[in-house]
Amino acid sequence: MKISRYILPIYSLAVFCIILLLYKFININIIRQIQYTSFAIDIINLSLSLVAYFAIKKSSQEKLILLPISLILLFLMDMSYVLVFYVNFNDFLIFETLNFSWYISAITGITLLLTLYIYELKEIKLIIFTFIAVTAIIIMFFAPTYFRYLSYPYYSIDLTATFTLFYLSILVIITIKNKSILLGFSGFCFGMIGNFIMTECYLNNKISNLIYGEIMWLVFVLLVSFSLVNIIKFKCYNPSDWFFNSKSVRNKQAFIIFHVSILGYILACVFMKEFKIIVENNFVFIPAMGMIYSLIAAILSVILGNQAEKPFLAMKENIYAILNNQATENEFKLIEFKELQDYLTETYEYITYFQKHVVSLATRVAHDIKSPILIMENLIKNWSNPKTDQNIDFEKQQIIKQINRINYISRTMLEEHKDFDAKFYGIQCMFNIANDVIADKQIEWSADLQIIDLNYKATNVIWLSSEQAKIKSILSNILNNAYEASTRKNEAINFTIDTDETYILITIQDYGCGIPDNEINNILNGKSLKPQGNGIGLSTAKKFIGSINGKLNITSVINQGTIISIKLPILLFAEQYAKTINIETQNVIVVDDSTNIINMWQGYFLFNNPNINVKYFVNFSSLVNHLTNEDDINEITFLLDYSIFGEKLTGLEIIKKFNPLNAYLITDYAEDIKLQDEIGSLNIKLIPKSMLQIMLKNKTS
Secondary structure, eight states: OOOOTTHHHHHHHHHHHHHHHHHHHSOOOHHHHHHHHHHHHHHHHHHHHHHHHHHSOHHHHTTTTHHHHHHHHHHHHHHHHHHHHHSOOOOHHHHHHHHHHHHHHHHHHHHHHIIIIIOOHHHHHHHHHHHHHHHHHHHHHHHHHHGGGGGOHHHHHHHHHHHHHHHHHHHHHTTBOOHHHHHHHHHHHHHHHHHHHHHHHHHTTOGGGHHHHHHHHHHHHHHHHHHHHHHHHHTOOOGGGTBOOTTSHHHHHHHHHHHHHHHHHHHHHHHHHHTTOSOGGGGGGHHHHHHHHHHHHHHHHHHHHHHHHHHHHHHHHHHHHHHTTOOOOOOOSSHHHHHHHHHHHHHHHHHHHHHHHHHHHHHHHHHHHHHHHHHHHHHHHTOOSSOOHHHHHHHHHHHHHHHHHHHHHHHHHHHHHSOOOOOSBOSEEHHHHHHHHHHHHHHHTTTSOOOEEEEEOOSSOOEEOTTGGGHHHHHHHHHHHHHHHBSOTTSOEEEEEEEOSSEEEEEEEEOBSOOOHHHHHHHHTTOOOSTTOOSOHHHHHHHHHHHTTOEEEEEEETTTEEEEEEEEEOOOOOTTBOSSOOOOSSEEEEEOSOHHHHHHHHHHHHHHOTTSEEEEESSHHHHHHHHHTOSOGGGEEEEEOSBOTTOSOBHHHHHHHHOOSEEEEEETTTTBHHHHHHGGGSSOEEEEGGGHHHHHHHHHO
């Protein structure tokens, strides 16, 4: 808060001019004139303090009640002082009572300020310890000089209270950030110096020197007056804004510097006394000099504290500038601060990047798991009624499939964002990829009648490498384009999968608005025909398919539709990744807890291989008991599920235990990379359970 630069000196000069003029022309003792002037200013201060007090926040009025009370008592004390010493009222008891009351109220009020707004309990304990230590040093080394005070109990109390109030005022000064409050407490310090000088003058019978003390007292009431005027003028009514927090760098530095300087002064005095550098008669001046020195030390400590705080404030401003994407000033004179700011800047940039990454990741996860969750929700809502074994098995398989999809999504996130090394999906099945994409699209388009007609013409399992399997996102984007281009939402989108000797052939055909011939190459090079499109869909698809040695082609007729043709090279995989099921033995064992699967196998063997001896099991425990008595396991073809509900044993463990030559693991977990790794050294072939019906149907036909 900026205080007027000219009011203070003009007001002070006017007061002193009035004193001198009255002294010269009315012939009043100048000491008495100064006292009368102080008394008049007391009346002004009393009025100003009440105005300021009632304007202060109501929540703080109870805490600050002693401050106006102390100014009221100050006014009464000065009035009794005039009566006793200048009007010869001779009632010292009233004066001493008022004086003592003023000290109590002022000391208590300032102590409350220190404890409520500035210092904490640990610091208060340190302050008390320091005060006691300083007092002990003074008594120990200077007591002989002050023994004469014992004959004047009032003066002993007066000087003790003066030193205490002075010290408390200094503690407030080194924490003040409001200049209006600084004026008032600086005045308190001048007043205590003046009070000490006047007490010494009375004790030493040097009445002529009272003028120095009276001038100090006049400065005290003047500064208090200026402080109150500025508080009212600038509406500084919130006590919390008057002081710096004691935990700040500025205050800690100022606190330490002040106390070190005071202790240094006392030790210097002790040194001069012990080595008789100062005559003992001059010891009476040491406290007054110490008080003046303390005030100077307090001011210097505040200045040094501010200097110590400047780099932190500069760094604070720079950090705010960084947060607001503004230019910063990095040229610190102290290299430590520059390094710290650079570190904070890098940390902020990392956190900002991380937050954006988390938001992006959360959005992606929410999008990816939406489809499987909605599918499970629809399955639950439309639970088959009446329930048949076939319907229940189908719905159970669909739920398991969606749970696996969610598990895959979570594993993928871990792999991409937490250095998670283990992949969940290994070599994948083209039929499953197509079904997953279609399920997503049908959920997304559930409000429309649009459907996707999947025509899987291949007669066997089409396996894709993990790199080729990334085509799933390409297919999803192409289906979105087909849906958006469709002018008849009830017209199906044809999705065909086939193979020849070299390639996997994928075709997606819509019956929409079509693409002009002259725009096809532009679209493949990044142009978008959509009003808000970015043109990266098909161009990205072309680049990716080309990177895995595939081909993408677009054929389109305006108002009739578009055909997207994709060719992916057929890759060779290890024998474990079976493309078809070949049964060459006369004995077969089927293990599955799904009645739907059991019925499927029964129908297949009944119409295609009625002479084959087939045994059916619904759990692995019964199978183990049966195989214990089996003579030649290698003459049996095993068609096993991977897991049976409620059993700890798995089909993989059965194969490991009995090691048959002909074993197929027909499971929903065929694409799990851990399972694929485990079968690497076993006589076992993987078949995705989703492909079983198609494979058996093709064999039957």
